[in-house]
Amino acid sequence: MSSSFERYQKRRLISSYFSVVISIALVLFLLGILGLLMLNAKKVADLFKEQVTVTIYLKDSAKDVEVKQLEKSLALADYVKSTTYVSKEQAAESMKEENGDDFMEFLGFNPLWNNIDVNLKADYLTSEKLEELAASVSEKSFVEEVKYDKDLVSLMNSRVKKISFWVLLLSAIFTLIAVLLINSSIRLSVYAKRFTIKTMQMVGATKRFIRKPFVWKSIKLGVIGAILAIIALGFIVYYIDQAFPELQLRQSPLLIGGLFLLVFILGIVITWISTHIATQRFLNLKTDQLY
Structure with missing residues (x-):
């Protein structure tokens, strides 16, 4: 009976980790797409301008x-x-x-x-x-x-400025949404272990000692999610480069590499901060507030 319950708990834990990794990967992938859009927005605008x-x-x-x-x-x-x-x-x-x-x-x-x-x-x-x-x-x-064409030039310059503004605004909004989504996934993962956290605290474990394994586990999940997102972004970059060679994406390895590195770092930083906040919240709760 106990072994069956342990297997159930293990499957539940793996399922929880899997959902967190997928959530992180999808969110980071979307952020990477936005990053690609921002990096190449000027290139696209320049291509249109140079056709005049x-x-x-x-x-x-x-x-x-x-x-x-x-x-x-x-x-x-x-x-x-x-x-x-x-x-x-x-x-x-x-x-x-x-x-x-x-x-x-x-x-x-x-x-x-x-x-x-x-x-x-x-x-x-x-x-x-x-x-x-x-x-x-x-x-x-x-x-x-x-x-x-004077009118075309004036229209193009004004539209480029407007599009650049909206791309920046949308990027900021999606970045905030991404942080909130990853934070929500991490909080749910920590919530499932709130009783374990409180039990360790009651037997005398320090907050730092309790928090450390949760933070490291989340960072590992963040790294896995970031790697999956980078792989997916790599395919997108290859496809765009084949479909639109004039953008010369693969001719800018430093920019693309910098974007991939940023996605990787974001996967670590966001999961670390989210886990730290989530565990701190449950550590500060009283026992009767856990229910």
């Missing part, structure tokens, strides 16, 4: 030397990411592929201009910088016109 193109239309009278000199000076500028020369023939061919018909057959000539497409680095994509670039390039006698 400033088109410099060139007069037919422009000399090759002048065009090449302008393109080279732009390519060497520290605020420019890339430059691409597009001839009027290439532009006509692209329009033909997009629209499916040859407009030159109808018109009898090519009305398009040679142009240089310029993409700025994300940090420099501001209305002020674009106006400055447009003004300086327009001074060239062989430049016909400089065009870019």
Whole structure:
């Protein structure tokens, strides 16, 4: 009979530990996902910003030397990411592929201009910088016109700021929820042993002596949960890197490694603090308050 009861208690204990580990792993995994989002939010925003193109239309009278000199000076500028020369023939061919018909057959000539497409680095994509670039390039006698989408640039910059704010706010909220969830799981685990805690206290054991095995056990569970969360995050990082290679996640091993280390440390710190608080609470209760 006693052995059957002991087996039941052992199964119950293992089940309790298992649920705590899974809870910790899931919560840390969600925190890791949020961390990935925060680390790559700027990268994603920068990718969109760098797709904005400033088109410099060139007069037919422009000399090759002048065009090449302008393109080279732009390519060497520290605020420019890339430059691409597009001839009027290439532009006509692209329009033909997009629209499916040859407009030159109808018109009898090519009305398009040679142009240089310029993409700025994300940090420099501001209305002020674009106006400055447009003004300086327009001074060239062989430049016909400089065009870019002003409204899109203004909208993009304002939206990026709003999204960054909400990502930070959501991260703070989810971090608080994560701490509360792990704390709740640990408290339930300690609650199941409240009578053992009080019995040890009644026979003269110090609070530190009673608390120590509970803290170490929770830290071990936190470590296991953190390792499971890191493994899951590793798969997510690999999948995102395969699906969106432009983010270059695996090209930033220090950032990813730092995130994994943070998840591991959080697993230890949160479980340690939660267990310390939970055991202290039951140590301070009177015997009749345990029921």
